[in-house]
Amino acid sequence: MSFVKYRRYYLIFSLSGMALFFGATFWHFGGFARSIAFDGGIRLSVVLPADMSRDGVEAAVKASGLENPLIRQTDVTGNKYDIEFGPDVRDAYQAIVDKANAEDRKKFEEELKNRPVVEGEKRPLFVEKTVAGEIEKVLLPHLKIESDKVVSREVISASYGADLLKTSLKALLYTMLLITAYVSFRFDFSYALGATLALLHDIIFTLGYIGIMQIEPSVPVIAAVLTLIGYSINDTIIIFDRIRGTISDRSDLTSSTILDTAIKGTLSRTILTSFLTMLSIVAILISGAESLKDFASILVFGIIIGTYSSICVASPIVQVYERMRLRRHS
Known part of the structure; x- marks a missing residue:
């Protein structure tokens, strides 16, 4: 040949x-x-109840109002999933979080200014809302899990x-x-x-x-x-x-x-x-x-x-x- x-x-x-x-x-x-590794976005790694299937995850995400999710099962034994959202969801929630943080900070500073000074008392710290945190508030109730079942959370920039x-x-x-x-x-x-x-x-x-x-x-x-x-x-x-x-x-x-x-x-x-x-x-x-x-x-x-x-x-x-x-x- x-x-x-x-x-x-x-x-x-x-x-x-x-x-x-x-x-x-x-x-x-x-x-x-x-x-999201290239375009940026949000990834939540969650451990779900043993009786929840991929279809159940998709239904929960849809019910939460979050769009265009990418759902991937990463551990069959532990029923662990990665739920990813692209830059559109990230940017939309970033705008919401930025606005909420600006309003909350303003209220916090006003309350702190009017608060009587107590000797030896530590100054309270302002805790900002996060994009991942706000998405969890919307999504986790539909997944029927608490925040301790979120193994990791990533917000990746473009x-x-x-x-x-x-x-x-x-x-x-x-x-x-x-x-x-x-x-x-x-x-x-x-x-x-x-x-x-x-x-x-x-x-x-x-x-x-x-x-x-x-x-x-x-x-x-x-x-x-x-x-x-x-x-x-x-x-x-x-x-x-x-x-x-x-x-x-x-x-x-x-x-x-x-x-x-x-x-x-x-x-x-x-x-x-x-x-x-x-x-x-x-x-x-x-x-x-x-x-x-x-x-x-x-x-x-x-x-x-x-x-x-x-x-x-x-x-x-x-x-x-x-x-x-x-x-x-x-």
């Missing part, structure tokens, strides 16, 4: 797949899923998401640059070009998968993408190392037969490694924590697409580049 021979079909498959994924993401879903996105893009850029520099130093620029474009192929495909599956952006999602870059480049470098050991001259890189021989020589190892790695990740998908399932799902897809690109994308790019280089110098 020849792998490099069908490079045009690989190109068509990859471009069609990317177009399908991103087309569905933006046309059918209206874009990528939103997440600037946090912007900083997180900026840091993620920097990490991705630096990773790509370092990999390109490493492959250029260890092999040659043509190899570095093949490896870098194959990685971009994997990243774009994986982002398309994240979009079509409506996986919420989060730190574990970013970690999964960065993990896939390392995994994919490892397979690619092994194939490149076999190619370098097979050729006697750089011009041999234009030969489909030589490239196919190198790919076939590592094929069983590449497929077996990917299969065994996926077994452990599938175990997380089946029985792991809910918070890790998006991470594991991305890894499974990424390993498949990364294995495909190492075999069918990286080496053909090297061949095409070398043929173009020889034409320029002939």
